[in-house]
Amino acid sequence: MTDARADRPHVVIVGGGVAGIEVATSLGRRVGRRVGRSAAVTLADRSLSHVWKPMLHTFAAGTARADRQKVDFFAQARRNGFRFQPGALVAVDRAARRVRLAVEEAEHRPEVEIAYDLLVLAVGSRANDFGTPGVAEHCLTIDDLSEAERFHREVRRRLLAMLDGQRYLEIAIVGGGATGVELAAELKHAIDLLSAYGAPDLPGRLRLALIESGARLLPAFPEHVSRAAAATLSGLGVEIRTGATVTAADAAGFALKDGGRVPAALKVWAAGVKAPDVLAGIDGLERGRAGQLAVGPDLRTTRDPAILALGDCAGLADPGTGRPVPATAQAAHQQARHLARHLGRNLAAGRPDAPLPPFRYREKGAVVSLADFNGWGTLGRYTFGGGRLRGLSARLAHDLLYRQHQLGLLGIPRGLAAWVLDDVDHLISPPVRLD
Ligand SMILES: Cc1cc2nc3c(=O)[nH]c(=O)nc-3n(C[C@H](O)[C@H](O)[C@H](O)COP(=O)(O)OP(=O)(O)OC[C@H]3O[C@@H](n4cnc5c(N)ncnc54)[C@H](O)[C@@H]3O)c2cc1C
Structure with a gap:
């Protein structure tokens, strides 16, 4: 079991896609690598490297090469003051504030448990076949x-x-x-x-x-x-x-x-688009029709303020328009920037539980x-x-x-x-x- 809670708050981010890696990098730079660090930041992902998902169709067609576009999570963590833990999310114990991960890349798929004070879920989405046979x-x-x-x-x-x-x-x-x-x-x-x-x-x-x-x-x-x-x-x-x-x-x-x-x-x-099935196993959290975790404008899940969600796996109605924030890279990036800025400031001030201002989605086309x-x-x-x-x-x-x-x-x-x-x-x- 990995535990970084002893002397400072531990922020665990699961999912290092468009949103998750931006939050981890930004928080790591701000609060993770200073002398007298005010928080520990861990990023977990089932993969060992990040790619920009909107390019996947070009890798699939062969008109772009993924090897040049990958960001190695371990190297990114080392350079930016956070820790990287390989592993796919298996379960969240909300009462004990622990996440369980299966290290898919390793032989025997060992499981690790990490304790968190704040958990940020950014595990993205998958295509939705609506149960169509075959x-x-x-x-x-x-x-x-x-x-x-x-x-x-x-x-x-x-x-x-x-x-x-x-x-x-x-x-x-x-x-x-x-x-x-x-x-x-x-x-x-x-x-x-x-x-x-x-x-x-x-x-x-x-x-x-x-x-x-x-x-x-x-x-x-x-x-x-x-x-x-x-x-x-x-x-x-x-x-x-x-x-x-x-x-x-x-x-x-x-x-x-x-x-x-x-x-x-x-x-x-x-x-x-639907949220990854693993989110359905987190007891007690409110989910939308496509399985996304319902979050308020502060990006905290509606029933557990210690768990935040952003990007495609979060279901948020834009307070300005009442419409759902779309599942796009642009929305994931805006949410990541918002969270990193305000959570980073709270952590640096030693107030990890201080309120976060409401996120407003700006449609940039x-x-x-x-x-x-x-x-x-x-x-x-x-x-x-x-x-x-x-x-x-x-x-x-x-x-x-x-x-x-x-x-x-x-x-x-x-x-x-x-x-x-x-x-x-x-x-x-x-x-x-x-x-
Ligand atoms: C082919 C394609 C083209 C697209 N083009 C565009 C575009 O042009 N413009 C646009 O705005 N959007 C586009 N999108 C949508 C965009 O990619 C997503 O909206 C965006 O990536 C969402 O960011 P995210 O951080 O929520 O999730 P992602 O970027 O999908 O990241 C999720 C991360 O979570 C990790 N993960 C998943 N499950 C687990 C688990 N159980 N445990 C641990 N880690 C996990 C994944 O490995 C990944 O690193 C496109 C999508 C696709 C598939």
Whole structure:
């Protein structure tokens, strides 16, 4: 058992994604590494490194390499004054204020227990198959790096079979939100790039379908963006099936509610969002319909002020609008910044239980990028992008959100160096993964 409670409060953050690693880094810098430290900060994650989740579809398609974008948790902890504990959350004992973690990466999966004074849950979300039969057995998801890499391996295996004579590759993606749309475009882009390496007819042999139960793609965007995105994807040869509800998945494809079928050897489920199941096992906490932990504006869970939640796993109604704060990287980042600033100040003042001011979500718009083909962003009432050239501005906005996150984690000099190295790498390495 690990216990850091003896002489100062122990803040334990579980989940080092967009929100969790930002909070751990910021709190560690502020209160964890000073002489006479006012708090101990521990970050736990089931993985050993952090990646920016909105890039997962590019790793899956092979148009970006994850190895250059990973942040090693142990190194990040050492540099920034917090401790890293590998392990997947198994249980929370609220009465004893302890979390139990299973160290998945280690042989025999040992379990560790950590005592906390404040527990911050930031374990993100997963795609939601709503219990659709066959999805768990037959579909891939791309909710974390290992899943994105598995998808990439599956695509590569099938592409190699095509070089060996197999006629077609049929891929179907369920979910016409930003993830599904971006993945479809990125896959098409990857196949176009691959055709330059000795397989010029590859693009014509890819059958890519995008299935969406709603009336249009990208429901979170204005209607004209949905229309333009559908037109761009159709122009690229993607079969778009809107208003199509999947009732089951099997080895050969998807069955639809209207009796139709979408054949696919490779099936991806990229629809819906739900909180990880482990949160359901925490007794007594209030949860929303998709399993997110209900939190108040101060990000504390409604029934236990010693447990806070943020990012995708938190269910918060924006006090300004009454609408749920969306499950996006932008919202996770804003919550992380808010919590780190105010909790950091309370901890530094030796008042860990002092009230936290209410979080207000600021909608700064959304961006969707269709690889190099097109892209759009929204900013309040305004939409920018559209057209191949202006679509690049949307891609740039997409990249800038990531670079802001990276600079925050690595600090300005190392963050800029990583950025420059990426640009150099683009000049040297092939534009699509061939290994
Ligand atoms: C393909 C894709 C593209 C996306 N594109 C965009 C975009 O363009 N713009 C945008 O705003 N949002 C985008 N999103 C959504 C965005 O990635 C999430 O909203 C954001 O990552 C949420 O941050 P988080 O910190 O809550 O969770 P995450 O970033 O998902 O981090 C969760 C962390 O918790 C860890 N974890 C999970 N379970 C456990 C456990 N049991 N024990 C210990 N650790 C655990 C994980 O390893 C991970 O490190 C995209 C998502 C996907 C999948």
